[in-house]
Amino acid sequence: MSEIRRDPITNRWIITLDDKYFNPSSVSSIPVDLPQVDKNCPFCPGNDSKINKVIFELKDKNDGWKIKVIPNNRPYLMVEKQLKKQGRGIFDVISGTGANEVIIENPLHNIDIDKLDIQSISDIIKTYINRTLDLKKDIRFEYIFIFRNRGPDAGGTLFHPYSQLIALPVIPKRISEETESSLKYFELKNRCIFCDIIDNELMNNERVVKETENYVVITPFASRVAFELCILPKFHSSHFYNLNELQISELSNILKDSIYRLNKSLNNPSYNYMIHTAPVKSEEIPYYHWHIEIMPRIKRTEGFEWGTGFYINPTLPEDVAEYLRKI
Amino acid sequence: MSEIRRDPITNRWIITLDDKYFNPSSVSSIPVDLPQVDKNCPFCPGNDSKINKVIFELKDKNDGWKIKVIPNNRPYLMVEKQLKKQGRGIFDVISGTGANEVIIENPLHNIDIDKLDIQSISDIIKTYINRTLDLKKDIRFEYIFIFRNRGPDAGGTLFHPYSQLIALPVIPKRISEETESSLKYFELKNRCIFCDIIDNELMNNERVVKETENYVVITPFASRVAFELCILPKFHSSHFYNLNELQISELSNILKDSIYRLNKSLNNPSYNYMIHTAPVKSEEIPYYHWHIEIMPRIKRTEGFEWGTGFYINPTLPEDVAEYLRKI
Numbered sequence: 001m002s003e004i005r006r007d008p009i010t011n012r013w014i015i016t017l018d019d020k021y022f023n024p025s026s027v028s029s030i031p032v033d034l035p036q037v038d039k040n041c042p043f044c045p046g047n048d049s050k051i052n053k054v055i056f057e058l059k060d061k062n063d064g065w066k067i068k069v070i071p072n073n074r075p076y077l078m079v080e081k082q083l084k085k086q087g088r089g090i091f092d093v094i095s096g097t098g099a100n101e102v103i104i105e106n107p108l109h110n111i112d113i114d115k116l117d118i119q120s121i122s123d124i125i126k127t128y129i130n131r132t133l134d135l136k137k138d139i140r141f142e143y144i145f146i147f148r149n150r151g152p153d154a155g156g157t158l159f160h161p162y163s164q165l166i167a168l169p170v171i172p173k174r175i176s177e178e179t180e181s182s183l184k185y186f187e188l189k190n191r192c193i194f195c196d197i198i199d200n201e202l203m204n205n206e207r208v209v210k211e212t213e214n215y216v217v218i219t220p221f222a223s224r225v226a227f228e229l230c231i232l233p234k235f236h237s238s239h240f241y242n243l244n245e246l247q248i249s250e251l252s253n254i255l256k257d258s259i260y261r262l263n264k265s266l267n268n269p270s271y272n273y274m275i276h277t278a279p280v281k282s283e284e285i286p287y288y289h290w291h292i293e294i295m296p297r298i299k300r301t302e303g304f305e306w307g308t309g310f311y312i313n314p315t316l317p318e319d320v321a322e323y324l325r326k327i
Numbered sequence: 328m329s330e331i332r333r334d335p336i337t338n339r340w341i342i343t344l345d346d347k348y349f350n351p352s353s354v355s356s357i358p359v360d361l362p363q364v365d366k367n368c369p370f371c372p373g374n375d376s377k378i379n380k381v382i383f384e385l386k387d388k389n390d391g392w393k394i395k396v397i398p399n400n401r402p403y404l405m406v407e408k409q410l411k412k413q414g415r416g417i418f419d420v421i422s423g424t425g426a427n428e429v430i431i432e433n434p435l436h437n438i439d440i441d442k443l444d445i446q447s448i449s450d451i452i453k454t455y456i457n458r459t460l461d462l463k464k465d466i467r468f469e470y471i472f473i474f475r476n477r478g479p480d481a482g483g484t485l486f487h488p489y490s491q492l493i494a495l496p497v498i499p500k501r502i503s504e505e506t507e508s509s510l511k512y513f514e515l516k517n518r519c520i521f522c523d524i525i526d527n528e529l530m531n532n533e534r535v536v537k538e539t540e541n542y543v544v545i546t547p548f549a550s551r552v553a554f555e556l557c558i559l560p561k562f563h564s565s566h567f568y569n570l571n572e573l574q575i576s577e578l579s580n581i582l583k584d585s586i587y588r589l590n591k592s593l594n595n596p597s598y599n600y601m602i603h604t605a606p607v608k609s610e611e612i613p614y615y616h617w618h619i620e621i622m623p624r625i626k627r628t629e630g631f632e633w634g635t636g637f638y639i640n641p642t643l644p645e646d647v648a649e650y651l652r653k654i
Binding site (some may be wrong): 002003004007008010011012013015017076078084089090091092093094095145147148149154155156159163166168169170172173174175177180186196197200203217221222273274276295302303304305306307308310312321 | 329330331332333335337338339340342344361403404405416417418419421422423460472474475476480481482483491493495496497499500501502504506524527531548549569600601603620622630631632633634635636639
C-alpha cells in the first residue's frame with residue numbers, strides 16, 4: 001500500500017510506503033565507546049591552544065568552560081568581507097559576506113544531548129539565542145540559521161558535540177518557500193498554517209510522539225525519511241529567539257526526549273537538526289511559526305529524489321509515531 | 328575567496344569556495360574489476376527466470392536481448408491502482424498510482440555507458456523515448472521522469488547498469504519550480520532562459536566542457552556540487568521525447584563523453600543523471616528547455632544544505648570546466 005502525500009507548507013509531494021519489514025536498527029551508528037577526552041580532538045579541553053579566537057565562552061563554577069563559540073576554521077563566509085551584490089552577465093552574485101560560528105556544546109567528547117542535564121541544554125539554547133541577537137545587529141544579515149550535524153552521515157566532521165550558526169546576506173530558498181506559502185494560507189484563512197497543523201495533529205493524535213504544556217513533537221504527515229521529527233511550540237511565535245526562561249527550559253526537556261527516542265530506536269544514528277525561524281529583519285509575524293526539524297540520516301537520497309524533490313519514505317509516519325511513543 | 332551565486336532557473340543560492348586543495352580522486356569508487364557476468368545479479372543473462380514480467384525487450388541479431396524493461400520488483404507506485412485524489416483533514420493525498428520501470432541497459436554486468444558503443448547508447452535513449460510515448464497515453468499521468476542511479480552512494484542497488492522511469496499523477500515540485508520560473512522569464516523577455524544561458528556560456532566559454540553541433544555540456548554557474556554537469560541541446564525543445572534519429576545519435580556521443588570525463592577525473596564515482604523535460608500533457612512550449620543533469624555523489628549533504636537548500640560547493644565551476652576540458 002503506497003500513497004502520495006503533500007506537505008502543506010512546502011507543497012512537496014512524497015511517496016509513503018507501508019513497509020512492515022522495516023528494521024529500525026539496521027543503520028550505521030555513532031560509536032558508544034567514545035572517550036571522555038580525545039587528545040586529537042580540537043574541541044577537547046587541553047587542545048584549546050589550537051583555537052585562535054573565542055567569540056563567546058560560558059564558564060562553569062570552577063572557572064573551566066561549559067560552552068565555547070568559535071569561528072569555523074574553514075569559514076564559508078566572512079564577516080570582514082564587504083557586502084556587494086552584483087550582476088555578472090545574466091547571473092547574480094553576492095560577496096561571501098556572512099558569519100559561520102561553531103558552538104562547542106560541552107567540554108566532554110562523548111556526551112550527546114540525550115545525556116546532558118536540562119540546565120546544560122538550556123545553556124546551549126541560550127547561546128543560540130545570544131549569538132543570534134548579537135549578529136542580528138549587523139544590518140547586512142537577512143537570515144541566521146542554526147543547525148547541528150551529528151555523525152559522519154550527517155556531515156559531522158567530529159564526534160565532539162557541536163552545533164553551527166550561519167548568518168547570511170540573503171534568505172535561503174527553503175525558508176522563503178515556507179514563509180511565502182504560509183502567508184498565502186494566512187491570506188486565505190486568516191490563521192497560521194502551523195497552528196492549524198498542530199490543532200489537527202493533537203485532535204487525531206496519530207502522529208504525536210510527545211506533548212508537553214507548551215510543545216508537541218510529531219512525525220510530519222509527509223515525512224521525507226522514516227523517523228523524521230518536528231518540534232513545534234503550541235503557542236504561536238515566529239521567532240525562535242523570543243523564548244523566555246521557562247519556555248527554554250521546557251524546550252530543552254523535549255529536545256532531550258526527542259534525541260533520546262531517536263538514539264534508542266535507531267541505535268545512535270547520524271542526524272541533523274535545523275531551527276526554522278522567521279527572517280531576522282521581520283518583527284513578530286502572524287503567519288509563520290518557528291520549529292525544529294530533526295532528520296535522521298538513515299538512507300542516501302537517490303536520483304529520483306534529487307531530480308524531483310519527491311521523497312520516498314518506506315514507513316508510514318503514523319507507525320513511526322506509535323513506535324516512538326512506546327520508548 | 329568565497330561568493331554566493333544564484334541559479335537563475337531555480338533561484339537557489341549556493342556558496343562557491345575556491346578550493347585549491349581539492350583532490351578530484353579522493354572519493355569512493357565503483358570497482359573496476361566487476362565480472363562480465365555475476366551469477367547473483369538478477370539482471371544478468373541466465374538469471375532471467377527470476378524476472379516475472381518483461382515490459383519491453385530489444386533483441387540482438389543472435390536473438391539474445393540487448394535491452395530489457397521490467398517493472399521495479401519493489402514498485403513505489405502501481406499502474407493497476409485507481410487514481411483517487413482526496414483531502415484528509417487539512418492534508419492532501421493521492422493514491423499510489425503510477426509506473427516504476429527498470430531499464431536494464433545491456434546484458435553485461437560491467438559495462439557502464441562510457442564503454443558502450445554509440446549504437447547501444449542510442450538504443451537506450453530510444454527505449455527511454457518509447458516507454459515515455461507509451462505511458463504518456465495514460466491520461467492519469469502528469470509527469471514521466473527518467474533517471475539513473477549509478478553506484479551505492481547514488482542509491483544504485485546493483486552494479487549492473489540500469490536506468491529507471493517513474494510515471495507520476497502529479498508534477499514534481501522541482502519541475503514546476505523550473506517551468507514556473509522560466510515562464511516568468513519568458514513573460515519578461517520573450518525568450519527562453521535556457522537559450523539565453525546557452526548563448527551566455529558559449530560566448531564567454533568559461534564553463535563549457537564540450538560543444539558539438541547540437542549540444543553543449545557545461546558546469547552550471549551555481550553548481551551544487553563540484554563536477555556537476557548539465558547537457559543542453561543548443562536547439563530549443565521542451566520535450567526530450569521529440570528527438571530525431573540524428574539528434575539521438577549525437578546525444579549518445581556527448582553523454583558517453585561526459586560520463587567518460589567524470590569517471591576519469593573522479594575515479595569512477597557514484598553518480599546520478601536525471602532528464603528534466605516538460606510535463607507530458609503540454610505541447611511544445613517556448614519557455615522550457617529539456618536538459619540532463621549529471622550529479623556525481625562525492626559528498627554528503629549536511630544540515631545546512633538540507634535545512635536551507637543552500638549548497639556549499641568547494642570548487643569553482645570555471646576551474647572544474649577547465650580541468651574536464653583537458654581530459
